[in-house]
Amino acid sequence: MSTDLGRRPVRRALIGVSDKAGLLDLATGLHAAGVEIVSTGGTAKAIADAGVPVTPVEQVTGFPESLDGRVKTLHPHVHAGLLADQGNPDHVEQLRKLDIAAFDLLVVNLYPFAQTVASGASFEDCVENIDIGGPAMVRAAAKNHGSVAVVVDPARYGWVLERVADGGFEFEDRKRLAAQAYAHTAAYDTAVASWFASAYAPADDAGFPDFLGATWERADVLRYGENPHQKAALYKSQNPGLAHAEQLHGKAMSYNNYVDTDAARRAAYDFAEPAVAIIKHANPCGLAIGVDVAEAHRKAHACDPVSAYGGVIATNRPVSREAAEQIAEVFTEVVLAPDFDAEALEILQRKKNIRLLKLPAAPASPIEFRPISGGVLLQTADAIDADGDDPANWKLATGAPADEQTLRDLEFAWRSLRAVKSNAILLASGGATVGVGMGQVNRVDSSRLAVSRAGDRAKGAVGASDAFFPFPDGLEVLTEAGVRAIVQPGGSVHDPEVIAAAEKAGVTMYLTGTRHFAH
Numbered sequence: 001m002s003t004d005l006g007r008r009p010v011r012r013a014l015i016g017v018s019d020k021a022g023l024l025d026l027a028t029g030l031h032a033a034g035v036e037i038v039s040t041g042g043t044a045k046a047i048a049d050a051g052v053p054v055t056p057v058e059q060v061t062g063f064p065e066s067l068d069g070r071v072k073t074l075h076p077h078v079h080a081g082l083l084a085d086q087g088n089p090d091h092v093e094q095l096r097k098l099d100i101a102a103f104d105l106l107v108v109n110l111y112p113f114a115q116t117v118a119s120g121a122s123f124e125d126c127v128e129n130i131d132i133g134g135p136a137m138v139r140a141a142a143k144n145h146g147s148v149a150v151v152v153d154p155a156r157y158g159w160v161l162e163r164v165a166d167g168g169f170e171f172e173d174r175k176r177l178a179a180q181a182y183a184h185t186a187a188y189d190t191a192v193a194s195w196f197a198s199a200y201a202p203a204d205d206a207g208f209p210d211f212l213g214a215t216w217e218r219a220d221v222l223r224y225g226e227n228p229h230q231k232a233a234l235y236k237s238q239n240p241g242l243a244h245a246e247q248l249h250g251k252a253m254s255y256n257n258y259v260d261t262d263a264a265r266r267a268a269y270d271f272a273e274p275a276v277a278i279i280k281h282a283n284p285c286g287l288a289i290g291v292d293v294a295e296a297h298r299k300a301h302a303c304d305p306v307s308a309y310g311g312v313i314a315t316n317r318p319v320s321r322e323a324a325e326q327i328a329e330v331f332t333e334v335v336l337a338p339d340f341d342a343e344a345l346e347i348l349q350r351k352k353n354i355r356l357l358k359l360p361a362a363p364a365s366p367i368e369f370r371p372i373s374g375g376v377l378l379q380t381a382d383a384i385d386a387d388g389d390d391p392a393n394w395k396l397a398t399g400a401p402a403d404e405q406t407l408r409d410l411e412f413a414w415r416s417l418r419a420v421k422s423n424a425i426l427l428a429s430g431g432a433t434v435g436v437g438m439g440q441v442n443r444v445d446s447s448r449l450a451v452s453r454a455g456d457r458a459k460g461a462v463g464a465s466d467a468f469f470p471f472p473d474g475l476e477v478l479t480e481a482g483v484r485a486i487v488q489p490g491g492s493v494h495d496p497e498v499i500a501a502a503e504k505a506g507v508t509m510y511l512t513g514t515r516h517f518a519h
């Protein structure tokens with residue numbers, strides 16, 4: 001039971017920290033407030049070196065720190081001092097008889113396990129960096145939050161000193177600290193368990209581990225969800241990505257802004273050349289590459305200026321003044337970029353309603369998750385690096401080999417398809433989309449949509465299809481509109497008829513052998 005003992009003064013603190021940042025200020029402040037400090041080896045040394053009195057934990061346990069630090073605090077004199085309920089007279093009496101002094105405050109941060117793994121350290125070094133004694137103390141103190149305040153976050157040290165000076169922690173403070181402490185040890189254990197499971201993932205199960213753990217921390221509560229009657233929040237993981245973007249300007253991001261911006265980020269960051277993606281409802285209404293962001297934006301915007309209104313823009317290069325001036329002319333919800341030139345920022349900041357996000361390019365996660373009811377699906381990410389993504393490996397099924405510019409457009413169209421929800425048909429010209437058909441339940445309708453969006457621009461454009469044409473009809477919609485070269489995976493039982501239709505229309509058609517569905 002955790003008795004509500006109200007505000008409790010801090011008389012005795014136990015400190016054992018791997019990350020020594022802020023330690024000396026904390027120890028100095030605690031000492032000045034009359035708190036007795038007990039510490040583990042390295043921590044005690046750092047405190048003593050700064051001239052602050054400290055009791056080594058060995059003096060409390062009467063046992064030397066041993067086994068290369070594997071046993072320091074794992075002792076009844078420490079754990080009874082952390083677990084005794086000060087509101088329980090029997091506990092207090094037992095401590096007195098055992099001659100054990102209680103702790104009022106525990107400050108711990110754990111061995112840097114995740115950082116050690118990330119550094120590429122050996123398996124043995126990673127194992128050695130699994131903290132055992134630290135989590136045991138944190139969990140003990142958190143359980144006993146009625147009596148003990150537990151601090152795992154160095155960012156809280158200043159607040160800790162304020163509280164100590166103010167007569168101690170309130171019960172509500174200790175409860176909140178305990179919740180944070182359990183979240184901390186849970187995240188730590190999850191990282192260890194996931195790493196271990198991955199290290200021993202059975203090779204005959206394609207390397208998928210038996211256990212998969214992930215933890216998220218709430219970063220924001222959003223105004224509402226996909227619709228105004230839905231509640232929503234943003235949680236961050238440890239992995240890089242949109243959830244970690246820095247917002248430089250504008251109103252708070254909405255749920256739909258996040259969904260669209262993530263789609264835009266994925267589309268734009270797929271290209272090596274300066275690229276701009278304009279996204280509405282998670283699909284591109286314009287995608288283009290150019291010599292710079294401004295040109296790419298002009299071309300992407302021209303694809304479908306009507307739909308681009310209220311869109312979300314992502315680019316893979318810093319936004320220039322010229323690009324910012326263009327963007328400022330169109331009502332835009334979000335602009336995401338690795339950076340913004342100073343003048344660009346000034347121009348866009350004049351727009352009250354635009355949100356500006358800065359997010360450096362980071363390697364895309366090699367694994368994709370999709371929650372389903374009762375579980376989650378995992379797959380390796382659909383990167384553009386399969387053999388079939390290299391035009392050198394494409395098979396010319398019919399027509400004359402494409403000239404250099406046409407081949408470049410086909411390659412652009414093929415790469416851009418990944419950003420389009422299936423069934424995807426994409427028409428492109430000069431490194432820009434000119435008509436996109438997406439999200440239809442058959443390929444003919446997607447073809448019609450792409451052609452109708454492109455209008456006259458379909459004539460002479462190239463076309464790409466994310467999966468094979470099951471019948472000639474979809475392809476014929478494109479060729480009748482004047483599309484002159486097509487790239488598609490091939491592989492339908494009706495390929496001969498599809499190829500014959502392309503031949504009859506006199507177009508060039510390449511088969512990639514690779515498919516890029518995105519549902």
Ligand SMILES: NC(=O)c1ncn([C@@H]2O[C@H](COP(=O)(O)O)[C@@H](O)[C@H]2O)c1NC=O
Binds near residue numbers: 072110131135
């Ligand atoms: N084994 C133990 O009894 C033990 N007790 C505390 N620790 C950890 O030792 C670190 C502090 O050690 P030092 O003060 O020696 O730098 C902290 O990260 C703490 O979580 C321990 N180390 C690992 O398990």
